[in-house]
Amino acid sequence: MDRAARERIAALDLIRGVAVLGILAVNVAGFAGPPSASYTPAIPLPASRADEWAFAVMLVLFEGKMRALFSLLFGASMLLFVERAEAQGRDGQALQLRRLGWLALFGYLHFLLLWWGDILFLYAVAGVIALALRKAEPRALAIGGLGLFAVWQLSGTAIALSDAAKEQVALARPGDPALQKQLQDTLAPYRQQDASDSAEARAPWQVQVARKASERPFYPLRVVLFTLGETLPYMLLGMALFRSGFFAGGWSGRQLRIMAVCGLGAGGAVTLLASSWALQAHYPELTMRLLINDLLGLPHLAMALGYAALLMLAAPLVIRSWIGQRLIAAGRMAFSNYIGTSLVMCGIFYGWGLGRFGQAGAAEHWLFVVLGWALMLAWSAPWLAHFRQGPLEWLWRSLTEWRRLPLRRATS
Numbered sequence: 239m240d241r242a243a244r245e246r247i248a249a250l251d252l253i254r255g256v257a258v259l260g261i262l263a264v265n266v267a268g269f270a271g272p273p274s275a276s277y278t279p280a281i282p283l284p285a286s287r288a289d290e291w292a293f294a295v296m297l298v299l300f301e302g303k304m305r306a307l308f309s310l311l312f313g314a315s316m317l318l319f320v321e322r323a324e325a326q327g328r329d330g331q332a333l334q335l336r337r338l339g340w341l342a343l344f345g346y347l348h349f350l351l352l353w354w355g356d357i358l359f360l361y362a363v364a365g366v367i368a369l370a371l372r373k374a375e376p377r378a379l380a381i382g383g384l385g386l387f388a389v390w391q392l393s394g395t396a397i398a399l400s401d402a403a404k405e406q407v408a409l410a411r412p413g414d415p416a417l418q419k420q421l422q423d424t425l426a427p428y429r430q431q432d433a434s435d436s437a438e439a440r441a442p443w444q445v446q447v448a449r450k451a452s453e454r455p456f457y458p459l460r461v462v463l464f465t466l467g468e469t470l471p472y473m474l475l476g477m478a479l480f481r482s483g484f485f486a487g488g489w490s491g492r493q494l495r496i497m498a499v500c501g502l503g504a505g506g507a508v509t510l511l512a513s514s515w516a517l518q519a520h521y522p523e524l525t526m527r528l529l530i531n532d533l534l535g536l537p538h539l540a541m542a543l544g545y546a547a548l549l550m551l552a553a554p555l556v557i558r559s560w561i562g563q564r565l566i567a568a569g570r571m572a573f574s575n576y577i578g579t580s581l582v583m584c585g586i587f588y589g590w591g592l593g594r595f596g597q598a599g600a601a602e603h604w605l606f607v608v609l610g611w612a613l614m615l616a617w618s619a620p621w622l623a624h625f626r627q628g629p630l631e632w633l634w635r636s637l638t639e640w641r642r643l644p645l646r647r648a649t650s
Contacts, residue, residue, distance in 0.1 A: 249549070253569065259610075260299075261300075262583075262611065263299075265583075266603045267600065269606075272436050278293075281432065285520070285521070285599060288599075293521065293600040296600070297509070302541075303541045314476040316334060316368065316473070334365075339362070344358050345357070345362060353580045354435070358576075360458070360466070364462075364473055376479075376481040379475070383475040387467070387468065387472075395528065405421055405424070405524040436595065439587070440596075498544045501541055502541055502545070505536075505544060506541055512533070512534055571618045571622065575628070582609075625646055629645075
């Protein structure tokens with residue numbers, strides 16, 4: 239492999255490393271509290287002003303953008319895997335399908351044994367659909383992805399808008415008992431679900447597993463139904479970028495700068511306005527669900543594309559730095575780091591570990607985010623100095639190949 243090819247792959251790993259670290263900044267609320275805590279810092283504890291500002295930082299810089307970035311890279315990486323296999327005279331599509339099948343199993347086990355917020359099962363299902371479209375032209379992939387994304391966001395907005403509007407009316411008229419009761423009735427199912435999830439999180443590990451297996455064994459499929467219209471478009475756009483040469487030096491510096499400025503400028507401006515309003519309004523839950531799930535979808539995507547372009551511009555310099563090498567190593571081991579993060583965070587917050595579930599506000603969450611970042615940056619490079627892949631990457635590849643691949647690097 240020549241130097242230019244190695245640098246292109248390093249740039250992909252750099253972006254992936256940034257994404258896997260950034261995802262923790264979003265997911266930490268779902269580790270430390272019930273799912274509703276991902277939408278407002280006022281759950282499960284009353285929010286201080288520091289908590290509200292900490293949540294605003296997460297919302298502006300990370301929420302939605304890291305998930306989009308990771309999904310874009312997944313789509314691009316699928317094509318890279320297929321092309322490499324075909325260059326060796328192998329059936330790249332068949333291998334990729336087998337790879338996605340194993341990923342679905344890993345994702346289901348991640349949900350069952352560790353954390354409800356798994357995305358691997360979703361990625362496997364979306365990946366199968368995206369793979370069927372892999373031979374489409376970049377323009378068709380981009381148009382199809384953006385079209386599906388727009389339809390999905392509009393339909394989600396139509397569904398959630400009524401509850402958010404009722405919430406705003408009730409908040410504007412706090413002295414109206416009828417409106418307050420209506421609001422509490424609307425929120426009641428969320429509070430019941432939060433109570434159930436909190437009780438489960440505080441239970442022993444074997445109880446958690448048994449409850450998931452018996453009470454919601456098909457939860458990962460439900461996640462697919464509710465989020466496929468977001469994840470699949472991201473993957474299609476990632477495939478379009480790959481086909482266009484975005485990750486292989488095919489875009490000029492001017493094109494990358496335009497994407498970075500437009501994506502971060504336009505997407506960032508809308509996100510800042512929405513976040514500023516939410517901060518002043520103290521993050522009303524139903525409206526925040528509408529904003530995060532639907533209305534901010536396009537700004538999230540724009541910023542993710544801006545981040546990708548900015549990192550591609552910076553890659554030639556960054557990949558030679560100490561932090562760049564650490565991020566690249568974390569990106570090469572993104573699968574192991576993603577599951578490892580779940581193990582560490584569940585060990586901190588869940589009942590079978592330190593039991594800190596529901597005890598930390600959004601400001602304190604950042605202490606655990608920094609801890610997770612430090613662990614990922616600290617262990618990935620030393621591991622790869624002695625081993626060819628991360629432990630889960632090696633297992634995944636060995637299962638895909640259906641043979642035990644070498645893991646330890648050869649030593650002289």
